[in-house]
Each structure stands twice: as structure tokens, then as C-alpha cells.
Amino acid sequence: MSDFIVPNLQKEKIEEYATEGMRLDGRKISDYREIKVEKEISKNAESSVRVRVGDTEVFAGVKMAVTEPYPDSPNEGTFMTTAELHPMASDNFDLGKPGIGAIELARVIDRGIRESGFIDFKKLCIKEGEKVWQVFVDIVALNDGGNLLDVAGLAALIALGNARLPVYNEEEDKIEHEFSDNPLPLDKEAMSFNMTLHKIGGKILVDVTKEEEAISDYRISIAVADNSGEPRITAMQKGKAGAISEGDMENILNLVCDKWKEMFPKVKELVFG
Amino acid sequence: MDNEERQIVVPGETIVSGNEYLPGDGAYRDGNEVVSKRFGVSNISDKHVRVIPVSGTYYPRRGNTIIGTVVDITHNGWLIDFGGAQNAFLGVSEVPRYINKNELREFLDFGESVVVKVWDVKGRGIDVSMKMRGFGKLEGGMLFSVNPNKVPRIIGKEGSMVKLIRDATGCEITVGQNGKVWISGSDVQKEILTREIIEFVVNNATINGLTEKVEEFIKSKGLKGSDVEIVAENTDGGEE
Amino acid sequence: MVNSLYTKRSDGRKMDEVRPMKAKVGIVPSADGSASFETGGTKAIAVVRGPRTLHPQHMQNPQKGILRVSYGMMPFSVWDRIRPGPSRRSEEISKVVEWALSSVVDLSEFPNTVVDVFIQIPQADAGTRVAGLNAASMALAHAGIPMKEMVSAIAVGKADKTLIVDVNKEEEDFSEGEGATDIPMALTSRTKNIALLQLDGKISPNELREAINMGKKACGDILKVQMDALKNVNGGSDNE
Numbered sequence: 001m002s003d004f005i006v007p008n009l010q011k012e013k014i015e016e017y018a019t020e021g022m023r024l025d026g027r028k029i030s031d032y033r034e035i036k037v038e039k040e041i042s043k044n045a046e047s048s049v050r051v052r053v054g055d056t057e058v059f060a061g062v063k064m065a066v067t068e069p070y071p072d073s074p075n076e077g078t079f080m081t082t083a084e085l086h087p088m089a090s091d092n093f094d095l096g097k098p099g100i101g102a103i104e105l106a107r108v109i110d111r112g113i114r115e116s117g118f119i120d121f122k123k124l125c126i127k128e129g130e131k132v133w134q135v136f137v138d139i140v141a142l143n144d145g146g147n148l149l150d151v152a153g154l155a156a157l158i159a160l161g162n163a164r165l166p167v168y169n170e171e172e173d174k175i176e177h178e179f180s181d182n183p184l185p186l187d188k189e190a191m192s193f194n195m196t197l198h199k200i201g202g203k204i205l206v207d208v209t210k211e212e213e214a215i216s217d218y219r220i221s222i223a224v225a226d227n228s229g230e231p232r233i234t235a236m237q238k239g240k241a242g243a244i245s246e247g248d249m250e251n252i253l254n255l256v257c258d259k260w261k262e263m264f265p266k267v268k269e270l271v272f273g
Numbered sequence: 274m275d276n277e278e279r280q281i282v283v284p285g286e287t288i289v290s291g292n293e294y295l296p297g298d299g300a301y302r303d304g305n306e307v308v309s310k311r312f313g314v315s316n317i318s319d320k321h322v323r324v325i326p327v328s329g330t331y332y333p334r335r336g337n338t339i340i341g342t343v344v345d346i347t348h349n350g351w352l353i354d355f356g357g358a359q360n361a362f363l364g365v366s367e368v369p370r371y372i373n374k375n376e377l378r379e380f381l382d383f384g385e386s387v388v389v390k391v392w393d394v395k396g397r398g399i400d401v402s403m404k405m406r407g408f409g410k411l412e413g414g415m416l417f418s419v420n421p422n423k424v425p426r427i428i429g430k431e432g433s434m435v436k437l438i439r440d441a442t443g444c445e446i447t448v449g450q451n452g453k454v455w456i457s458g459s460d461v462q463k464e465i466l467t468r469e470i471i472e473f474v475v476n477n478a479t480i481n482g483l484t485e486k487v488e489e490f491i492k493s494k495g496l497k498g499s500d501v502e503i504v505a506e507n508t509d510g511g512e513e
Numbered sequence: 514m515v516n517s518l519y520t521k522r523s524d525g526r527k528m529d530e531v532r533p534m535k536a537k538v539g540i541v542p543s544a545d546g547s548a549s550f551e552t553g554g555t556k557a558i559a560v561v562r563g564p565r566t567l568h569p570q571h572m573q574n575p576q577k578g579i580l581r582v583s584y585g586m587m588p589f590s591v592w593d594r595i596r597p598g599p600s601r602r603s604e605e606i607s608k609v610v611e612w613a614l615s616s617v618v619d620l621s622e623f624p625n626t627v628v629d630v631f632i633q634i635p636q637a638d639a640g641t642r643v644a645g646l647n648a649a650s651m652a653l654a655h656a657g658i659p660m661k662e663m664v665s666a667i668a669v670g671k672a673d674k675t676l677i678v679d680v681n682k683e684e685e686d687f688s689e690g691e692g693a694t695d696i697p698m699a700l701t702s703r704t705k706n707i708a709l710l711q712l713d714g715k716i717s718p719n720e721l722r723e724a725i726n727m728g729k730k731a732c733g734d735i736l737k738v739q740m741d742a743l744k745n746v747n748g749g750s751d752n753e
Contacts, residue, residue: 281743283654283663283739283740283743284617284654284659284660284661284662284663285617285703286740299659301661303703310619310659311654311658311659311660312654312655312657312743326657328539328656328657328746329546329655330563330657332622358563358564358565358623358626359566359626397625
């Protein structure tokens with residue numbers, strides 16, 4: 001992965017705008033870009049989506065298989081998230097094994113989904129100790145216009161929310177080449193979605209562009225769920241080298257609560273339609 | 274079939290037949306026919322057939338004005354990233370005043386942006402200069418990118434379009450043929466508006482009566498004609 | 514087609530009929546060129562980045578740019594999930610597609626650079642490499658890369674004794690009688706030369722001749738779709 005260079009005058013201008021609560025594309029620092037979702041990209045997938053936020057676009061798909069459970073959780077299904085920051089999406093991505101960017105992104109999204117309890121792993125058990133469903137979420141970036149993590153996280157949620165189990169023939173122990181009408185066993189109330197905030201020009205910004213992402217002091221990704229009408233944080237990850245001040249932490253939490261009120265219902269609508 | 278016969282052509286498509294036609298940029302001869310080598314708009318002028326690209330990377334030509342950013346400093350000059358396949362080289366002898374080898378960074382540092390003229394295009398990169406009036410370091414302002422093939426529309430005939438936008442917004446505007454645009458205004462709102470107007474031009478580049486549409490757009494944004502002070506003359510980016 | 518076990522196509526098509534096609538240009542804003550091409554249930558996306566500097570330096574060609582193709586399938590594109598990352602199959606397909614495109618592309622103006630073509634398959638129903646090649650041809654044109662002509666591709670084949678055009682997955686898996694023969698091929702648009710040709714199965718030389726002729730005709734249909742997509746590209750919103 002190579003660095004994306006932002007000219008000095010641009011960095012200064014982005015910071016200047018941020019102190020006034022504005023951004024170069026006309027948005028306010030707390031505005032999201034337009035979200036577009038296309039479903040059913042692949043008829044061979046349990047679910048597949050294409051999600052675009054501003055210029056940033058990703059594919060996500062769910063595939064399932066039957067496997068042996070892990071020894072320490074004999075009655076739970078398994079879950080794995082992969083992410084490919086494919087070089088088609090950016091001049092700064094290279095071909096080859098996943099770099100730290102892809103690894104961190106996949107792990108952060110994975111944790112957010114796993115720890116929230118969104119997927120009911122116990123209901124993915126077919127025969128305790130012997131057979132469980134294995135759920136794969138695979139994300140492929142198509143265009144990096146900034147904030148890939150949130151867009152990928154959203155795509156993963158929508159893909160999971162729309163997935164149907166393949167038909168499993170228990171007697172013959174094989175997966176039939178067709179889909180059932182059964183959705184993934186999900187606890188809808190436990191859904192948690194990811195918001196990544198960046199510190200720029202003394203302010204906290206949401207849904208950053210590629211340039212903003214490159215010049216920010218630090219970023220913090222926060223997965224938030226709904227606890228009976230109140231925000232509940234289920235995962236966090238701070239990235240980049242800048243440090244968060246106490247005042248910042250206050251602003252971050254306030255912004256998270258505000259945006260959660262606005263975005264959570266929208267995300268729920270996108271995921272469950 | 275001169276001048277006005279423009280069509281969108283794809284590689285391999287016959288543009289015109291006849292041995293009197295000469296293939297120019299983006300075209301080649303195949304027997305009796307002149308064939309397109311690129312995806313673009315065909316242009317026939319005095320039996321000279323060219324294809325003008327509508328998309329794709331910018332290819333630098335001698336005499337072009339480009340905007341770029343310093344990404345490296347050598348012992349005798351600066352390497353400028355302008356979005357092309359190779360970086361441009363700005364030699365220490367191509368700046369307006371005498372620069373001592375120790376003063377390179379002081380004069381122009383990493384990350385600073387410049388508007389320069391292309392004076393040589395070789396296999397291993399291009400050479401640029403900022404010795405002439407109207408070229409130099411860019412201070413303040415903001416940058417954004419547009420499809421380089423639409424730059425002639427932003428500039429307009431003899432600079433008329435960019436002048437129209439400048440007068441309406443009071444912002445300084447410099448357009449590089451490489452598709453980089455620099456804007457500097459008295460406040461954030463004006464700069465954002467100027468960018469919106471330029472993007473409007475780019476998105477409507479192919480329609481007739483563009484100038485009227487742009488004027489309507491400007492009015493709809495609440496701007497009047499010449500809004501302000503004439504700021505320091507910047508090059509208008511040159512023409513095609 | 515005397516006494517063949519395959520008398521009616523699984524999807525009701527005529528033997529020489531191509532599945533419904535859909536093509537679009539300019540789908541990845543940050544790329545130099547991009548396109549999608551769909552044939553029935555097979556979707557392909559191609560993205561071009563370049564010409565850009567090639568690293569490491571020792572791989573550079575001082576006389577011309579090099580073309581580099583990378584083909585891959587998305588994990589959820591097929592029924593049995595494909596683990597992310599390259600496979601021997603994807604490496605081979607990348608190479609034959611690269612050869613096909615190299616036969617028409619002219620990178621002599623861009624020494625020491627690379628033009629990267631990325632092909633990805635979001636949904637597969639046989640014929641993925643030819644759909645990818647069709648998309649790549651458009652994406653290269655969209656990127657303004659000089660090409661003597663376009664390339665169009667199709668998979669022709671045989672199911673038992675019946676020659677068919679645009680083989681789908683079911684037909685690829687046909688196992689009765691002489692089974693299935695799969696023949697991906699690509700044709701250059703102007704010179705009508707074969708730029709890609711592979712085969713596996715059982716076929717006589719005469720049947721092969723006829724299959725290739727059927728393929729050539731189908732490539733004409735493909736070319737029309739590619740050209741329409743390029744000529745109708747939205748100037749502005751998707752490609753910059």
C-alpha cells in the first residue's frame with residue numbers, strides 16, 4: 001500500500017474549513033454522503049450487495065458451508081470476515097496478500113458484528129459437537145473515496161440481513177443446490193453499526209473523504225447498537241498516531257450519540273428494508 | 274467533410290475514406306481508410322484527421338500549463354507530482370531567481386504546490402519551468418481534480434468561461450491542463466460555489482449554449498455579475 | 514446436428530444466440546478507465562489504471578509501456594465459495610487475456626510505464642474470461658489507451674453433437690454423449706483475427722471450423738454492444 005499525498009495548501013484548507021464546521025465538498029462536518037444500495041448482485045450467493053456512499057463503493061457477499069464446530073464452542077456456528085482492498089479501487093492498493101489495511105478493516109468489522117450478538121450463533125448449530133453452519137462475509141472494495149471501513153461495515157450488515165440459508169439435507173449430510181426461505185438467525189435488536197470519526201482542524205468529522213482521511217490527526221471507529229432507545233457501544237478502535245485529548249473524548253461521545261439518533265433508524269431500514 | 278463533421282469514434286472504427294486525408298493524432302491509415310486509434314471525438318480540419326480523447330489520463334505536451342505538488346527534492350531541483358505516469362522535473366535553473374543549492378527547500382518545500390509550464394517531454398519524464406510571468410508557487414486556496422479532457426471548456430474561447438466565473442465569484446482561478454484546478458477566494462462559501470460552477474461546466478461540457486446555462490446556474494446560486502475586487506492576475510491556464 | 518442428445522437449450526435460446534447482454538462504461542470514478550459487461554448470468558467488471566510508473570525499475574521496458582492483466586473472481590460469485598486470492602486458474606486466465614489485449618494495444622508512446630487491467634467477476638454463469646475480456650476492451654478504450662482495434666470475445670462450444678454459441682454453466686457441465694466442449698475465443702474488430710483461443714473437450718476439425726465461424730458472427734453482436742456503451746458514456750457523472 002503506498003501513501004496518498006495531500007498537498008500542504010489542501011491540508012491547510014481542509015483544516016480551515018473544518019474549524020468553520022464545513023468541508024470542501026459543501027457538506028457540514030457532521031453530514032454523511034448519499035448512500036445507495038443495490039442488492040442481489042450474485043444469484044449464487046446466500047446474499048450479495050453493492051453499497052455506495054459518496055464515491056466510495058464496495059461489494060459484500062455472504063456464503064455458507066457446513067463444518068465441525070470449534071472444540072470450545074461445540075454448539076455454535078462459526079463466522080469469518082474477509083476484506084480485499086483490491087488495487088482496482090485505488091492507486092494506493094497493491095496486488096498480493098492482504099496488507100495491514102485490509103486485515104485491520106476485516107477484523108474491526110468482524111468484531112463489531114460478533115461482539116454485538118447480531119448473529120445468533122447457537123441457532124446455527126445443526127448437531128452439537130459435530131455439525132454447525134459456517135458463515136463467511138467477503139468484502140471487495142470497488143472504489144476508495146474515503147471511509148471504506150464504515151461503507152464495508154454497512155455492506156456486511158445489509159448482506160447478513162438479507163441472507164437466506166441454503167437447503168441442508170441432514171440425512172445425506174449435504175447442502176442442496178438451492179436456497180431456503182429461512183433467513184440467517186439474527187437478533188435484529190442487537191444490530192450494531194460502525195461510525196468512524198476523524199479529528200481534523202480541532203473538530204471531529206464523520207464520513208470522511210480520501211483526502212480528509214489522509215490528513216487527520218487520528219481516527220476512531222465506534223460500533224453502536226440500540227439498548228432500548230439509548231446508544232450502546234459494542235466495539236471501538238482508535239487508529240493513527242495522534243492522541244485523543246479529554247476534551248476530544250467528550251466531543252466524540254456527544255457526536256456519536258447525536259449521529260446515532262439520526263443514522264441508526266436509517267441503517268436499520270437499509271438492512272431490514 | 275471538414276471541420277464540422279464530428280463523431281464519437283472507437284478504436285478500429287473508420288473515420289473517413291480517401292487517400293487525400295492524412296491521419297494525425299489518434300488516427301492511422303489502413304488502405305484507403307483513416308481509422309481511429311482511440312476512443313474520442315473525430316476532428317477533420319484541412320483533410321487532417323485527429324481523434325480528441327474524451328476520457329483517460331492526461332498526456333503532457335510541450336507548452337502545457339500544469340499544476341502539481343513537490344514530492345521529492347534532489348541536489349539540483351524538485352520532482353513534481355502532477356498526476357501523470359512520471360513525475361515532472363523542475364530544475365533549479367528554471368525558477369525566477371537564483372537559488373543556491375542549500376536553499377532549495379527554503380524556496381520550495383515538500384508538499385508545496387506550483388503552476389508550471391511544460392518545456393520538454395522525454396521518455397523518462399517531463400521538464401517544467403516557472404520562470405515566466407504568471408507561473409510560480411500557489412499560496413493558500415484549494416485544489417480539486419476534473420477530467421483533463423474537459424479543461425478547454427472550463428477555460429472557454431480565449432478564456433471567456435473562466436473569466437465569467439471569476440467575475441461572478443471574485444475568486445482567483447487557475448486551471449492546469451492536467452485537470453487540476455486551483456481556487457482562492459475571500460471566504461469558504463465563495464470557494465465552494467466556484468467549485469460547484471466549474472463542476473457544472475464539466476458535467477454539461479457537451480451541450481450547446483453552455484455559456485447561457487452557466488449564467489443561469491450562477492444566478493440561481495444568488496450571485497450577480499462582477500462581484501468584487503480584481504485580484505492579482507493569474508495565468509488562465511493557457512488554451513488548447 | 515445429426516442424432517445429438519442436446520436438441521433444446523436449457524434456457525430456450527437458439528443454438529447461435531448470445532444471452533442478453535448489458536454493458537456500461539465509467540463505473541469507478543477514481544480509475545482511468547472502467548466498464549462492466551454482462552452476458553446472461555455472468556457479470557464482469559474491468560478497471561484500468563495507467564499508464565503509470567512501473568515498479569520495480571528493472572521490470573520497465575524503455576521502448577514501450579507494458580500491459581498487465583489481473584483476473585479474479587469474487588468469493589460469492591459462484592455456488593462453492595472461492596477463497597480470496599490468486600489461484601493457478603486465475604493466473605492462467607490473466608495471461609491469455611493479457612495476450613489477447615496486447616495484440617491490439619499500442620503502448621509505444623509510454624516507455625517505462627505499466628497499464629494495469631483488473632478484471633473481477635461478481636457473478637459467474639460460465640464464460641467469465643470472455644465477459645472479462647469484453648469489459649477490459651471497453652475499459653482500455655475509456656482510459657484513452659491507443660488501440661488499433663477493439664477485441665470482442667465469446668465462448669462457443671458443443672454439447673454432445675450440437676454446436677452452440679455462448680455456453681452457459683449448465684451446458685459447460687453437460688455430460689451425456691460426447692459431453693461438453695468449451696471454446697473461449699476472441700476476435701479483433703477490424704482485422705478479424707483470433708486473439709484468444711482455448712479448447713477443452715472433443716471436436717472434429719470440421720466442427721471446429723464451423724464453431725469458429727459461429728463465434729465470429731457472435732463477436733459481431735458483442736462488438737455492437739461494446740460500441741454502443743462507449744458512445745453513450747455519460748460525460749461527467751460516473752467517470753470523474
